[in-house]
Amino acid sequence: MARKNSVLNLSTVEFTHNDNGTVTAHFVNHIDGHEKVKTYKTERAAQGAATRFHNRVNRIYENGVMIAGRAYEYRKSIFCRNLSPVIVSDNMSGKMENIPSISTSCLRNKFCEARRKDGNSICAHCFAAATLNMRETVGENTEINFDLLTSEILPDDLLPVFHAGVEIARFESFGDIANIIQAVNYINIARKNPHVTFGWWTKNTAIVTAAFDKYSKPDNIVMIQSARFLNQSETPVNAYFDKVFTVYTPAFIADHNVSVNCGARDCDTCRRCYNVNNTETTVNEVLK
Numbered sequence: 001m002a003r004k005n006s007v008l009n010l011s012t013v014e015f016t017h018n019d020n021g022t023v024t025a026h027f028v029n030h031i032d033g034h035e036k037v038k039t040y041k042t043e044r045a046a047q048g049a050a051t052r053f054h055n056r057v058n059r060i061y062e063n064g065v066m067i068a069g070r071a072y073e074y075r076k077s078i079f080c081r082n083l084s085p086v087i088v089s090d091n092m093s094g095k096m097e098n099i100p101s102i103s104t105s106c107l108r109n110k111f112c113e114a115r116r117k118d119g120n121s122i123c124a125h126c127f128a129a130a131t132l133n134m135r136e137t138v139g140e141n142t143e144i145n146f147d148l149l150t151s152e153i154l155p156d157d158l159l160p161v162f163h164a165g166v167e168i169a170r171f172e173s174f175g176d177i178a179n180i181i182q183a184v185n186y187i188n189i190a191r192k193n194p195h196v197t198f199g200w201w202t203k204n205t206a207i208v209t210a211a212f213d214k215y216s217k218p219d220n221i222v223m224i225q226s227a228r229f230l231n232q233s234e235t236p237v238n239a240y241f242d243k244v245f246t247v248y249t250p251a252f253i254a255d256h257n258v259s260v261n262c263g264a265r266d267c268d269t270c271r272r273c274y275n276v277n278n279t280e281t282t283v284n285e286v287l288k
């Protein structure tokens with residue numbers, strides 16, 4: 001049955017109850033005509049997603065912006081002094097607690113999807129994919145950022161501006177770069193915030209290299225090449241990459257005497273990956 005929100009008919013969500021007990025929701029945003037279909041394990045989860053969607057479309061109607069044919073709401077973050085359609089996470093947990101993060105969804109990224117299918121790849125153990133499947137709101141936010149950041153080079157006045165006291169931030173906690181447009185948006189965000197040092201993790205080194213070749217690398221980006229395979233470090237592909245981040249199993253660490261220098265508990269205290277003057281070129285972490 002279709003459920004509409006308000007007499008304005010800004011959005012509708014139609015549910016289909018499947019034989020296996022799952023519920024498929026068909027979302028339509030009538031402001032921009034964008035549609036999405038997603039299946040949920042329970043009716044409750046589908047209803048929750050519908051409520052979030054209707055509320056989001058209402059907020060877009062109140063204060064939104066069209067980019068590449070899609071409507072986005074202006075979002076606030078405790079780390080930023082302006083409203084921006086770019087979502088800056090301010091509720092990261094674990095070692096990322098207190099670190100602002102701008103991330104896209106690995107579930108939308110075709111490079112991530114291909115790597116997850118390769119059993120030898122570190123992506124076969126992807127903690128981000130599991131998190132996004134489990135935490136619906138984070139999944140929705142990173143999908144919105146994916147659509148926004150990969151579709152168009154954003155005008156300067158739409159980029160997030162961090163408060164003067166913000167010193168470090170991360171690009172990509174749950175995904176990776178998907179195209180050169182996204183890379184240019186990250187470069188422009190870094191240029192707009194010269195007081196912030198951005199740690200930027202990627203396995204898609206070719207896209208980042210092409211972007212830096214054309215637009216140059218800002219001084220406040222620490223570029224981290226994320227090794228593609230478990231227990232296999234890599235050599236930086238070129239001088240744009242400051243560090244290689246490798247994940248090791250406890251057994252491999254014990255057998256090969258690998259030195260683990262990622263505390264994996266608190267990036268804000270450690271800051272090894274967010275310091276342009278830190279000359280350690282390898283960062284090693286234990287598989288979680």
Ligand code: SF4
Binds near residue numbers: 095265266267283
């Ligand atoms: S080395 Fe430090 S800054 Fe880098 S990911 Fe590990 S805890 Fe965070």
